[in-house]
Amino acid sequence: MVIPNVLSIAGTDPSGGAGIQADLKAFSAHRTFGMSAITAVVAQNTRGVRSFVSLDAAFVYDQIAAVFEDIRVDAVKIGMVANSEIALAIAKALDRYASCPVVLDPVMVAKSGHHLLDESAVAALRDELIPRSTVVTPNLPEARVLLGLERDIDSLEEMRERVAALRALGPQWVLLKGGHLTGETSLDILHGERTLEFAAPRVTTTNTHGTGCTLSASIAALLPQTGGTPDVVRSVQSAKDYLTEALRHADELTVGGGHGPVHHFYAMWNASTQIAASHVSVGAAS
Numbered sequence: 001m002v003i004p005n006v007l008s009i010a011g012t013d014p015s016g017g018a019g020i021q022a023d024l025k026a027f028s029a030h031r032t033f034g035m036s037a038i039t040a041v042v043a044q045n046t047r048g049v050r051s052f053v054s055l056d057a058a059f060v061y062d063q064i065a066a067v068f069e070d071i072r073v074d075a076v077k078i079g080m081v082a083n084s085e086i087a088l089a090i091a092k093a094l095d096r097y098a099s100c101p102v103v104l105d106p107v108m109v110a111k112s113g114h115h116l117l118d119e120s121a122v123a124a125l126r127d128e129l130i131p132r133s134t135v136v137t138p139n140l141p142e143a144r145v146l147l148g149l150e151r152d153i154d155s156l157e158e159m160r161e162r163v164a165a166l167r168a169l170g171p172q173w174v175l176l177k178g179g180h181l182t183g184e185t186s187l188d189i190l191h192g193e194r195t196l197e198f199a200a201p202r203v204t205t206t207n208t209h210g211t212g213c214t215l216s217a218s219i220a221a222l223l224p225q226t227g228g229t230p231d232v233v234r235s236v237q238s239a240k241d242y243l244t245e246a247l248r249h250a251d252e253l254t255v256g257g258g259h260g261p262v263h264h265f266y267a268m269w270n271a272s273t274q275i276a277a278s279h280v281s282v283g284a285a286s
């Protein structure tokens, strides 16, 4: 069996719950070989972000080139890009090297409220990286910024209304994440060739650090494993099941005094566990 090689292009989290560290855990859990190109070194923990240093854009490009010039890459996940120079360098590297699926988590602000993307970089993210993506996975505040809305999307109905405008930015698929809403289920909408809704029981926990990183990295790891043409719908379903399981067991970890990480290894040990996430087809995209 050929083991997929998956590359994360993202920032770091020394406390191990988000960014590159979360991505590598998710890649291993999904039985892929994980690799990383670092965009920014972030001083953060479960309580918040203290500061970060962005790496030079040419150096980010060089890291990506070093991987692609030696290794077959089966999928790419992009997380924190930090600034517009790095966003443009990643776009250039994707054009030069990548013929594989690309999952983009358009990270802007950490759960703690710290900005991880320069405001002036939104245009580069939107115009250069989103159109090159197979799947883009905004949360609701990120969707607001990308669409230039005056206020946050605050209902499921509005999520359903807005998802087409996000796809019009140019990705093949959009997964609009509803984790920031309240209610018994946490529902995400996938919109591309088809439109589907993925609902999972909302887990009562404050340990949600890195949920977005884990979900997007899991999708990237699963896409090359669906046989033939990458199956976005199946990959999103399995990634969401994995994340929900990792969240359900997050409180068993004792990592830090703030928003702790999700429990990747519980989810890995129980990879075959069936949980109550389900998707509902709501029609074809126009």
Ligand SMILES: Nc1ncnc2c1ncn2[C@@H]1O[C@H](COP(=O)(O)OP(=O)(O)OP(=O)(O)O)[C@@H](O)[C@H]1O
Pocket: 110, 111, 138, 139, 140, 177, 178, 179, 180, 186, 187, 188, 200, 201, 202, 203, 204, 205, 208, 209, 210, 211, 212, 213, 215, 240, 243, 244, 247
């Ligand atoms: N309490 C919860 N229970 C179950 N699923 C959740 C919960 N919170 C978030 N999710 C799911 O986690 C994923 C990430 O959602 P969210 O909208 O929180 O993204 P995010 O804000 O980008 O994450 P991050 O905080 O890591 O940046 C989505 O699939 C969402 O439905």
Ligand SMILES: Cc1ncc(COP(=O)(O)O)c(N)n1
Pocket: 010, 011, 012, 013, 018, 019, 020, 042, 044, 079, 080, 107, 109, 110, 111, 112, 116, 208, 209, 210, 211, 212, 213
């Ligand atoms: C390097 C990096 N990338 C992404 C996040 C977002 O995760 P969260 O919103 O859970 O803080 C983060 N905190 N750090």
